[in-house]
Amino acid sequence: MDQQRAEELRGDPVVFGAANTIVAACGQLAAVVHKPFFSLVEGAQGGNLIACLQFLENTHTVEILREAGPQGLHVKDLAARITDVRRGANPNVRDIDHTKISHVLRLLATYHWLQEVRPDVFANNRLSSFIDSGKSTAQIRSSPGTKYDETDGVAAFTATSGDEVMKIHSVLADWLLTDGGFGEKMYASPFNLAFKTDLKYYEWLEEPGNEARLARFGHSMNGTRYWELAENIIYGFPWHELPRDSVVVDIGGGIGSVSVILAEAYPHLRFVVEDRAPVVAIAQQSWGNKHTDLFSSGRVSYHTQDFFAPRESFEVPGLGTISQPTVFLLRAVAHNWPDEYVVRILKHLRAAAGEHTKLLIVDNLLTFACFDEDSSADMRSLVPEGSPLLPNLGRASTNAYILDVSMMGIFSAKERTYREMDALMQNAGWMIERVKRAVGSLWAYTTATPV
Incomplete structure (x- = not known):
């Protein structure tokens, strides 16, 4: 109950604004004091985090850990549960090496997406619980195709981001450098290049074979209301x-x-x-x-x-x-x-x-990301005049600029x-x-x- 009240308090406009200021300040401080090469590694190899989040959602790990409780689950037992749940969709799926899982989950714990409560024992935390579909593992095993039905859409958004969006980002730079031209073939967007199609994204979703993606996308848009x-x-x-x-x-x-x-x-x-x-x-x-x-x-x-x-x-x-x-x-x-x-x-x-x-x-x-003297005050900056923070609130606003580039990639x-x-x-x-x-x-x- 206290946790629920705390989350509700975070939605208060005053608290929300204060939290954004804290995030912006911490991000700006980290950029100033962190070793540049370490910052470069986090950015240039950030795809590792995306892949690990995709693994977390696709394996239903969050739902499994929820049922395990706050004491968590050892990766060996977790691997067995993952295989059991996944066999609801495909009885022939292979076992997952639990020694590999521990390294994936530890990166997520390092980014605060999970908690490692003891060596090789992991539990959910505030962030991983946000991805929880709310379905029981028995429900997911018996009907994997309806995992996202009647949910808040966040799990579906995570899955879409790790699938289509990640593949699109992998070719974004190539598309920009060639202006979409590869030999005699022109691609209207990085999405078209990544999936080798002339269809627009929504048309492609409606193609035979993409039924699950289409349904998932509808739910993922439900999840975006948290923006x-x-x-x-x-x-x-x-x-x-x-x-x-x-x-x-x-x-x-x-x-x-x-x-x-x-x-x-x-x-x-x-x-x-x-x-x-x-x-x-x-x-x-x-x-x-x-x-x-x-x-x-x-x-x-x-x-x-x-x-x-x-x-x-x-x-x-x-x-x-x-x-x-x-x-x-x-x-x-x-x-x-x-x-x-x-x-x-x-x-x-x-x-x-x-x-x-x-x-x-x-x-x-x-x-x-600089002051715009030609705009009205409310359009010029999100921070008070004289603030040392970036006018766009820097780290606190990165989701908007990430979305901006994602829109370039998809559309x-x-x-x-x-x-x-x-x-x-x-x-x-x-x-x-x-x-x-x-x-x-x-x-x-x-x-x-x-x-």
Whole structure:
């Protein structure tokens, strides 16, 4: 109970902001005092940590250690349990060498992702428990394909990062150095190079043979809500001012993670989650028995729409046909596409907007790693004037810049600065009306109106 209260306290905006300052200061101090070669090794060979995290999730080690309790489990017994659970998916999997496991888990413990309670005996800690799917090992063994169903999506996010994203990063530099050209073949993104395909990432996920990846990706997007506090999306826009039965269209909303949060906070609103047909087909079932009242009442519904095509009218349960919704919500959508594609999306939304329709883009707005004297104060820096910390909060904000490069790798896209976002909006017929920063981070809620 005390641990739960401590975690809830960390979500308090004041505590969250203070924690970010501590992380930024510690990161900056480490960069100053640590031996440069050691810092280089950690960065240049950081793929080792990614691989070990992937092993931790793929072997269901976190779930096994949870059942073992705080006393932990010896790697020899852990190896046997891993093999037993994995044989639920494949009876012919080979045993894992427990002497190798100890070295993998020790690196994770050194990075505070596990605890080594005695020599070769490991237990979960705060960080590893965050990856826990919550499923029992018996459930995973009997139905390995549904491990991520009815979970918070963090385990799925970890698995996706260790699979597609890690492979994409391995060719990022080669792609940049050749501008995507290899002989007569051009690759639009590092993803295309890594997987030798001309398809876009979402199209590739829908290919035969990628069914598990597609389902996992939907859950992993549910996990990304931890990029922001739930309170931020709830209070990042004046939802309470909207009239009863106002329709909010969640563009590219996946299985509806954000719409569910908002629908529970604002029961007077209607949310329509739009995505590609294969995603819509599995969206509601991905929630299992959760939130059935939202779906049965029609407060959250699903609609198939290609956001690169002209928008069509759609049906909202209990309201009928809608052509001009009150709000278009794009959370973590614009960063998936190069500028020219984002302009196309926004122009279609502009054509379907009514006089009072609002556009809300929820994405990172990157701050420069130096002071930007030409920007307004809230866009110029995340730290008080005169602070010795980097204006973008350095180490505390690295997740946004890591995501930025990941978007380049997967989509040849990016997170954007305010200047870049403003240019896109104007090009598509929208004008930024308001930007509200999330507490202590680069996540931002950018509201625009038609012009």
